[in-house]
Amino acid sequence: MARGQPIVTRFAPSPNGRLHLGHAYSALFAARFAARRGGRFLLRIEDIDHTRAREQFVRAIHDDLRWLGVRWEEPVWRQRERMAHYHAALTRLKEMGLLYPCFCTRRRMRAVIAGRPDWPRDPAGAPLYPGTCRHLPAAEREERLAAGDEHAWRLDMSEALRTAARLLHGKPVSWREEGVGPQGETGLVVADPAAFGDVVLGRKDIGVSYHVAVVIDDAAQGVSHVTRGHDLFAASAVHRLLQVLLGLPEPAYAHHRLITDAAGRKLAKRRASTALAELRAQGVTPEDVRRALALENAMPDDPQAQGP
Ligand code: GLU
Numbered sequence: 001m002a003r004g005q006p007i008v009t010r011f012a013p014s015p016n017g018r019l020h021l022g023h024a025y026s027a028l029f030a031a032r033f034a035a036r037r038g039g040r041f042l043l044r045i046e047d048i049d050h051t052r053a054r055e056q057f058v059r060a061i062h063d064d065l066r067w068l069g070v071r072w073e074e075p076v077w078r079q080r081e082r083m084a085h086y087h088a089a090l091t092r093l094k095e096m097g098l099l100y101p102c103f104c105t106r107r108r109m110r111a112v113i114a115g116r117p118d119w120p121r122d123p124a125g126a127p128l129y130p131g132t133c134r135h136l137p138a139a140e141r142e143e144r145l146a147a148g149d150e151h152a153w154r155l156d157m158s159e160a161l162r163t164a165a166r167l168l169h170g171k172p173v174s175w176r177e178e179g180v181g182p183q184g185e186t187g188l189v190v191a192d193p194a195a196f197g198d199v200v201l202g203r204k205d206i207g208v209s210y211h212v213a214v215v216i217d218d219a220a221q222g223v224s225h226v227t228r229g230h231d232l233f234a235a236s237a238v239h240r241l242l243q244v245l246l247g248l249p250e251p252a253y254a255h256h257r258l259i260t261d262a263a264g265r266k267l268a269k270r271r272a273s274t275a276l277a278e279l280r281a282q283g284v285t286p287e288d289v290r291r292a293l294a295l296e297n298a299m300p301d302d303p304q305a306q307g308p
Helices: 021-036 055-068 079-095 106-113 138-146 157-167 210-220 235-246 276-281 286-293
Strands: 008-011 040-045 073-078 099-102 152-155 174-177 187-190 200-202 225-229 252-256
Touching: 008 021, 008 225, 021 040, 021 055, 021 225, 021 252, 021 276, 021 286, 040 055, 055 276, 055 286, 073 079, 079 099, 079 152, 079 200, 079 210, 079 235, 099 138, 099 200, 157 235, 174 235, 200 210, 210 235, 276 286
Parallel strands: 008 040, 040 073, 174 252, 225 252
Antiparallel strands: 099 152, 152 200, 174 187
């Protein structure tokens, strides 16, 4: 984030389920982070995955957040209206020689790693891509593309890291994380995008991936601080790499704690028990929710958080 740049945060839910307490925490965190610094807060609907996104959930996001007392700036961006921008970014990466088409089916990949329990996995737990299509002869690649064979577009991670090193004059890809020091100071995190291997940036089913859409929109909306749950901490490495490759501005990051259920599990949209709508129906008030989330004790740079 450049000095003097206005503070802008966002809450960017995917409308494929009802919001639960974890989302409430995330939305309040982002809104409050901006408010305390005199900044702006945006809501963005991340609906590129038309196989899962539903209009009823878009409406519910608005209702639940309003009930919670969160206020955002209009207009609310819908990612499905911005596909052309994401495709332009993919084209640029292709022109830089950093993407290759991958024709592998899930079944084929499963077959490659079958019986190999020690096969490396990415931080989200998915098996790393074995690299099969990275080595396809150019002629075969062209032929299969021309024939319309279904394919995803993968980042050639080694090549991307070499390009990034050149662009950064040998410095590692890194980001500034808010609130990591003992007094809540900003710390530098060295990114490890290689942990994701040749990550998919152009999905076979919907054309683009979350990683591309999120960095394009954070840049286009002038987001200065990306605040979100700790479950996306590792993915920020991929996002920082893409920002470097695409020449996008560098935001700061604040990954907050995750709200867990009584058994210590991360909350999921499919478990209804903590859905805001459900709580509201039971007579829980927005104040109860805020109190239960103990947000006051968790803000970086928050003077109240530094007490004994
Ligand atoms: N749309 C993502 C989700 O609902 C969050 C994106 C982000 O905060 O970067 O998990």
